[in-house]
Amino acid sequence: MSVRSGYDHRMRTHCFRILILGASGFVGSALQAQLGARHEVVGASRSGRVRVDLGDGAAVRGLVRQRFDVVIHTAGVVDLAAAQRDPELAYAANVEPMAALLDAVEETGAKLVYLSTDNVFDGTREFYDETATRAPINVYGRTKAAAEDLVLARDRHLVVRLPLVYGRSPGSDKFLARFAAPEIEARTDIVCNPLYLPGLAVMLEQLFELSGVAHVGGAETLSRFELTTRVRDRLGAPAQIIPTDASTRVEDCPRPRRLVLRSVRHPLTGPDVDSALDDLTGVRQWTGR
Numbered sequence: 459m460s461v462r463s464g465y466d467h468r469m470r471t472h473c474f475r476i477l478i479l480g481a482s483g484f485v486g487s488a489l490q491a492q493l494g495a496r497h498e499v500v501g502a503s504r505s506g507r508v509r510v511d512l513g514d515g516a517a518v519r520g521l522v523r524q525r526f527d528v529v530i531h532t533a534g535v536v537d538l539a540a541a542q543r544d545p546e547l548a549y550a551a552n553v554e555p556m557a558a559l560l561d562a563v564e565e566t567g568a569k570l571v572y573l574s575t576d577n578v579f580d581g582t583r584e585f586y587d588e589t590a591t592r593a594p595i596n597v598y599g600r601t602k603a604a605a606e607d608l609v610l611a612r613d614r615h616l617v618v619r620l621p622l623v624y625g626r627s628p629g630s631d632k633f634l635a636r637f638a639a640p641e642i643e644a645r646t647d648i649v650c651n652p653l654y655l656p657g658l659a660v661m662l663e664q665l666f667e668l669s670g671v672a673h674v675g676g677a678e679t680l681s682r683f684e685l686t687t688r689v690r691d692r693l694g695a696p697a698q699i700i701p702t703d704a705s706t707r708v709e710d711c712p713r714p715r716r717l718v719l720r721s722v723r724h725p726l727t728g729p730d731v732d733s734a735l736d737d738l739t740g741v742r743q744w745t746g747r
C-alpha cells in the first residue's frame with residue numbers, strides 16, 4: 459500500500475486486509491462489522507474470538523505478522539475516571555505496548571491507524587484542527603498524547619482523533635444502556651461535536667492514505683445535556699435527565715469544557731444529530747455518503 463500525503467476519495471473502492479485491535483469494544487466492533495462488508499478483516503482483543511493481550515509483545519508480533527495492509531488500533535483504557543484513578547494501569551495499557559506494536563507493524567510493511575481522542579486538548583479554545591497544540595489536562599489525555607508521539611515518530615502512520623462517539627454498537631451497549639436507568643446525570647458545561655459511530659468506518663476508509671494526524675467529528679456542537687436529552691426523546695426512554703455542571707458535581711477527573719474537532723486535511727464530517735437519530739431509530743438510514 460502506498461502512503462501519500464493527500465486525501466483520496468478513491469480509497470473506498472480498494473479491498474484491504476485489516477487487523478482491528480480492540481475488536482470487542484464499542485468502536486472496534488462497529489468497525490469490524492462495517493469494514494468487514496468491504497474488506498478482509500480480522501478483529502482481536504483479550505476477550506474475543508481472536509485473542510491477544512497488548513501487553514504480550516510476542517503475541518502482538520505473531521498476530522501482526524499475518525500480513526495486513528492496515529492495523530487499526532482501538533484498544534486500551536478509555537474510561538477517563540479509571541485512568542485518573544490508576545495512571546499506572548492507563549500507561550501500561552495505552553502507552554507501553556506501542557513500541558512493540560509499531561516495530562511489528564513496520565516489520566511487515568503495514569500501516570498503523572491509531573485512534574486517539576479530543577482529550578489531548580485542554581478545552582480552552584473555540585475549536586481544534588490538526589495544527590493545534592496539545593495540552594492534555596487528565597491522565598487519559600496524557601496517555602493518548604504519549605502514544606500519539608510514538609506513532610508520529612515513525613513517519614508514515616496515521617493518528618485519527620475522535621470526539622465523543624455515540625450510537626449503537628454490535629460489541630458494546632455502553633452508549634445506549636444508560637438510557638434504561640430512571641435518571642441520567644448529564645453535564646451542561648461540557649460541549650463537543652460528537653461523532654455518530656456508524657459513520658466512522660466510511661470516514662476511516664477515506665483517510666487510510668493519509669499519514670500524520672487527522673481529526674474527525676460530527677456536524678453539530680452541543681452539550682452532553684443536550685445530546686442526552688435529544689437521544690432520550692427520540693428513543694422514547696422514560697429516563698429523567700438531571701443537568702449537572704462543575705459546581706454541582708464532584709469531578710472524578712479533570713474534563714476539558716469545550717472540545718470541537720475540525721480538520722484542515724479533509725472535508726469529511728459525521729451527520730448532524732437529527733440525521734443520526736433518524737438512523738438510530740430506523741426512520742431513515744444514514745449511509746455516510
Ligand SMILES: NC(=O)c1ccc[n+]([C@@H]2O[C@H](COP(=O)([O-])OP(=O)(O)OC[C@H]3O[C@@H](n4cnc5c(N)ncnc54)[C@H](OP(=O)(O)O)[C@@H]3O)[C@@H](O)[C@H]2O)c1
Pocket residue numbers: 479480481482483484485486502503504505506510511512513531532533534535536537551573574575576602620621622623624630
Ligand atoms: N468511545 C468514545 O466516545 C471515544 C472517544 C474518543 C476516542 N475514542 C478512542 O477510540 C478507541 C476505542 O474506544 P472504545 O470506546 O471502543 O473503547 P472500549 O469499548 O473500552 O473498547 C476497548 C477495547 O480495547 C480492548 N483492550 C483493552 N485492553 C486491552 C489489552 N491489554 N489487550 C488487548 N485488548 C485490550 C478491549 O477488549 P478486551 O476487554 O476484550 O480486551 C476492548 O475491545 C480508543 O482508542 C479511544 O481512545 C473513543
